[in-house]
Structures are given as structure tokens and as C-alpha cells.
Amino acid sequence: MQHIDPKADLLDVMTLHSEYSACVDAGEFERWPDLFVEHCDYRIQSRENFDAKLPLCIMWLEGKGMLLDRVYGVRETLYHDPYYQRHIVSAPRIVSADDNEIRAEANYLVLRTKRDSFSELFNVGRYIDTIQRTPDGLKFKARNCVFDSEWIRNSIIYPI
Known part of the structure; x- marks a missing residue:
């Protein structure tokens, strides 16, 4: 049984969030699945559906x-107007932790910039994460991106 260190857990979760943001903001989508365990869950869901405990998500990916x-689709099959993303993520709040996993939440804001226009607010919400301790460090077991608005701009192509 390992000793749970809340300060070390907080620093490790912040590092995972930082790597996640750096990966998707740089468009290094091939690295994105490596931040998750094999049997993972990734959702992008409206706050309205989340609060009502309704399962409808605009994106729900089960397993690596x-x-x-999704990475293949972004790179090879989806036709879309390319854009850049920039994540701003709050310090996480550790909800619970044990020897196997950490449950954490953090607020996020994603800005989108198309090459020929000004930056715009794209998506705002909170991450609700279950993070697994692995021999290779922390990895997401579940990431639920719960966005605040009932509306989204166009399609969400890249991971939030």
C-alpha cells in the first residue's frame, strides 16, 4: 500500500493537465491517446445533460x-477549416484519492483561432476526471468535458 501525499498528487495532476493542454494545443494528436489508460472513457457533454444525468454527449469515446x-479521423478523413486551440485550465481540485486513482475537477476555457480571423471564445466548462495511477505515472481513466453553454460553435473536431 502506497502512502497518499496530497501535495504530490496535486502537482502530478497539474502536470498531467499541463501535458494534455500542450499536446492538443500543439496539434500533437498522435500523443493524445497516450495520456489515457487502455480502458478509458472520454466525453464532451453539455452541463444541462450532465446535471440531469442524461447520457447524451456530443462526443463519447470508449477505450483507447x-x-x-478519432485521431485518424482528424488527420485523414474529416474535412474542416483548420484552427488553433489554446487551453486555459484552472488549478485542479482533488475530490478524492486512494492507492489506485484520483478524482479531480478543474475549470477550462478554450480559445479558437482560425488563420484568417481573430481569436474567439470556443468552449468553457469543467473537466471531471478519474485519473489512474500507473507504473508510467498518472493517466486519464475518464475525462468528462462538461461545457456550460447549451450551444457549441460549429463542430468540435479536436479534443477539448
């Missing part, structure tokens, strides 16, 4: 294979 498929 589906994350890899």
Missing part, C-alpha cells in the same frame, strides 16, 4: 481504440 480512431 476509439481515441486512436
Whole structure:
């Protein structure tokens, strides 16, 4: 049984969040699935559906294979107007921690910039994460991106 260190956990979760943001903001989508365990869950869901405990999500990927498929889709099959993302993520709040996993929440704001226009507010919400302790460090077991608005701008192509 390992000793739980709240300060070390907080620093490790902040590092994971930082790597996640750096990865998706740089468009390094091939690295994105490596931040998750094999049997993972990734959702982008409206706050309205989350609060009502309704399962409808605008994106729901189960397992690393589906994350890899999304990367393939972004790179090879989806036709979209390219854009840059920039994540601003609050310090996480550790909800609970044990020897196997950490449950954490953090607020996020995503800005989007198309090459020929000004930056715009794209998506705002909170991450609700279950993070697994692995021999390779912390990895997401579940990431639920709960966005505040009932509306989204166009399609969400890249991970939030």
C-alpha cells in the first residue's frame, strides 16, 4: 500500500493537465491517446445533460481504440477549416484519492483561432476526471468535458 501525499498528487495532476493542454494545443494528436489508460472513457457533454444525468454527449469515446480512431479521423478523413486551440485550465481540485486513482475537477476555457480571423471564445466548462495511477505515472481513466453553454460553435473536431 502506497502512502497518499496530497501535495504530490496535486502537482502530478497539474502536470498531467499541463501535458494534455500542450499536446492538443500543439496539434500533437498522435500523443493524445497516450495520456489515457487502455480502458478509458472520454466525453464532451453539455452541463444541462450532465446535471440531469442524461447520457447524451456530443462526443463519447470508449477505450483507447476509439481515441486512436478519432485521431485518424482528424488527420485523414474529416474535412474542416483548420484552427488553433489554446487551453486555459484552472488549478485542479482533488475530490478524492486512494492507492489506485484520483478524482479531480478543474475549470477550462478554450480559445479558437482560425488563420484568417481573430481569436474567439470556443468552449468553457469543467473537466471531471478519474485519473489512474500507473507504473508510467498518472493517466486519464475518464475525462468528462462538461461545457456550460447549451450551444457549441460549429463542430468540435479536436479534443477539448
